[in-house]
Amino acid sequence: MDKRTRADLFRKRLAEAMNAQGCSKSELARLARVDRSTIGQLLKDDHPRLPNAQLAADAAQALNVSADWLLGLTNRPETPGDLVAAAMSLSPAERSSADAQLLEWHHEAAGYKVRHVPATLPDILKTEAMLDWEYATSRREHLPDAFDAMRDQLDWLASGVSDYEIAIPLHEIEACAAGSAYYKTAPKAARHAQLRFIADxxxxxxxxxxxxxxxxQRVFSSPVTIFGPNLAVLYVGQCYLAFRELERVKSLTNHFDWLVREAEVDARHVAAHIRALLPS
Structure with a gap:
């Protein structure tokens, strides 16, 4: 970009940022500690000029935009700190299908494929009996909301708004069938009904x-959900770590696709595999 083109772009973006902030020439001059005539010269369209580095930085700070954006070095006006905050954020996690943040993300992904690796069995497919057992020792007052939300999500899935791919470790299904590990205290009837429901x-x-x-034993994944092409969320316990930066979302999408390629049981055969673990 030659100097005149960059100067013209700076003028246009400076005016755009001032309009967005409702900032006058006088106010910007005061915030940037320069004369009003200096700002006026930067905004003249017949002889555009570039500011020095100090003025570019002060103007960007005053208008809450990136100096790189004003100078045409990036197409994102946000400051670097705001870009990082938008690209990666932490949200409180309730570990429940009734979690308002989870529901919001699902609706945001309407029309896109959702890819999910659950922490246990997928909440969207849990039965009332399984939720009743899981909520027995804590958060029991949230059980009705959790079950209603699960049914709403299942209806949403059945409507065909979005495709849903779920990758589950084999040992999670086997432990539920056998009543071992996490499911050691779960009633047999609830466990077996849960697995039959998933198979159905x-x-x-x-x-x-x-x-x-x-x-x-061959491949591993932390709990993660990828909501279409624009958002990927890791579940880390008491919070969600959400990524919106394109390359990070692509990386986690590729990770999920790797789980699918390495799957021991393909989607066409999962129902039969689950039923084979249960008494006839």
């Missing part, structure tokens, strides 16, 4: 619902 949903909603089972 696999049959009824394929291909918009596809579940893949992977061997965690």
């Amino acid at each position: 949903q696999c049959d009824e909603m394929f291909p918009r619902l596809r579940i893949f089972l992977f061997d965690a």
Whole structure:
């Protein structure tokens, strides 16, 4: 970009930022500690000029935009700190399908494929009996909301608004069937009914619902949900770590696709695999 082109772009972007902030020439001059005539010269369209580095930085700070954007070095007007905050953020996690933040993200992803690696079994497919057992020792007052939210999400999935792919470790299904590890205290009837429900949903909603089972001894994943192409969320316990920067979302999408490629049980065979673990 030659000097005149850059100067013209600076003039246009400076005027745009001033209009967005409702900032007059006099006010910007005061904030940038220069004469009003200096700001006027920067805004003249017949002889555009570039400011010195100090004035460019002061004007950008006063208008809450990036100096790089004013100078045509980037197309994002946000300051670097704001860009980082937008690209990666922490949100409180309730670990419940009734979590308002989770519901908001699901609606935001309407029309896109949702890819999900759950912390246990997927909340969207949990039965009332399984939720009742999970909420027995804490958060029991939230159980009705959680079950209503689960049913709403299942109805949303059945409507075909978005495709849903879920990757689950084989050992999670096996532990639920056997009543071991996390499911050691869960009633047998609740465990087996839960797995039959998942198998039934696999049959009824394929291909918009596809579940893949992977061997965690060979491949590994933390709990993660990728809401279309613009948002990926890691569950880390008491909070969600959300990424909106394109390359980070792509990386986590590629990670999920790797889980699918390495799956021991393909989506077409998951229902049969689950039923084989249960008594006839």
